[in-house]
Amino acid sequence: MKQLKMSMVVLLIATFFSSCNEEITMSPENAIKSDASVSSARPSESVQAGELYALFAWDSSENIALYSYNPSNDAISLNEGFTGNTGQNYNFAFDYNSNDGLFYFLGAEQNNSSTPRSLYTYNRENGEVLFIDQMESVEGQISPQDLTFDDQGILYVVFKGGEINSYNITTNTMSAFSNVPQNGGVGLTYDFDHHQLLYATGGGNTSGPVSLYSIDLMEGLYNLLFSFYPPQCSNGTAHGIEYVGNNKLIATSVYGCDIIYTINLEAENTNLLLSPTGSYTGIVDLIYININNPDMDDDGVLNENDPYPNSNMSETISLGDMNLTIENKFVKTGTTMMDQIDALIAQMNEEYTGDNYAVLHKKFMTELSKITYYWYKGRLITSRERSVISKIGWSASVPYNNYPA
DSSP states (O other): OOOOOOOOOOOOOOOOOSOTTOOOOOOHHHHSOTTSOTTOSSOGGGOOOEEEEEEESSOSSSOEEEEEEETTTTEEEEOTTOOBOOOOSEEEEEEEETTTTEEEEEEESSOSTTSOOEEEEEOTTTOOEEEEEEOOOTTOOOOEEEEEEOTTSOEEEEETTSEEEEEETTTTEEEEEEEOOOOSOEEEEEETTTTEEEEEEEOTTSSSOEEEEEEETTTOOEEEEEEEOOTTOTTOOOSEEEEEETTEEEEEOTTTTOOEEEEETTTTEEEEEESSOSSOTTEEEEEEEOOSOSOTTOSSSOGGGOSOTTOOOOSEEEETTEEEEEEOOEEETTEEHHHHHHHHHHHHHHHOOSSOHHHHHHHHHHHHHHHHHHHHHTTSSOHHHHHHHHHHHHHSOSSTTOOOO
């Protein structure tokens, strides 16, 4: 493997609050540096080099490579002393679950439409690989193509044909979530700054560009953001996309393109980082882990002490597809109002069995009423705002796995 030159930038992380238990009324956007927007919850000044893992598609051993990568200046270098092994002949995608520290990957012994693909875990500390489950969608698809975790530990899997399911890794249950367009190679990742999925499709065997979509996590609705051609590769895809923060993704392309590049969501352009990559000509997916920043959401609480290390820093409160004009404030240091709402919805989704929607929706409203009562008592919201939240809550589809007629 070719060693690449790397430069590292070590910068200070600002401390915004003096106590992890102090109740405050500061809004999330004011907890960020004053010249940063709400959509940039992790200013580039605080981002340092982390670990970038690359998965090789067509071999069972020495098929995981490691780079050092700094999203703030795109400094990248290969760690030639590291290799990982999935033990599977064919590898289709992987992602990191920050809730248990494990990699989850899709693998199979054969690569054909009749061979089911399975979910495995990989422990990067000791190399242990464990089988979890065969992946079959609600509609009977057995060819999952990519997967990603959100910050609540919910796994989203996209299958051939564009069917996206959510998967509960505790109960091993699959639930319908969304259906998206599919044309050529696909890629799926979680945007932790905006609490949404990002989905790419196109390129590869098609002659067209890659189209990038956002997918709402409440209703599963998708929206086309823009289309692009990967750099330096006529049949390039964005099969391996990974959101790294501040409206930026790092991506790779299978089909032998041997490139790693970035995608800027604001400028809607790409930038070539490596060609060749120095590791594999068939990288199928990437994982980025920020190991050096002890406060990933820059809310003043170190990750190890933060109940929500990836806090939802949206400007206003939202329920279902309704964005309210009520400011999303910190309830206490490290916890925003939307953090509490997201956690409650995740709990309801986890308890959903397919036939208990009415019971869970009532439970959701009971718990939401308790949460907003404390907000009201803490003078974070007014009585009118509490009533608005309750009204919208009753009409929201929670648990969102179910859409009652």
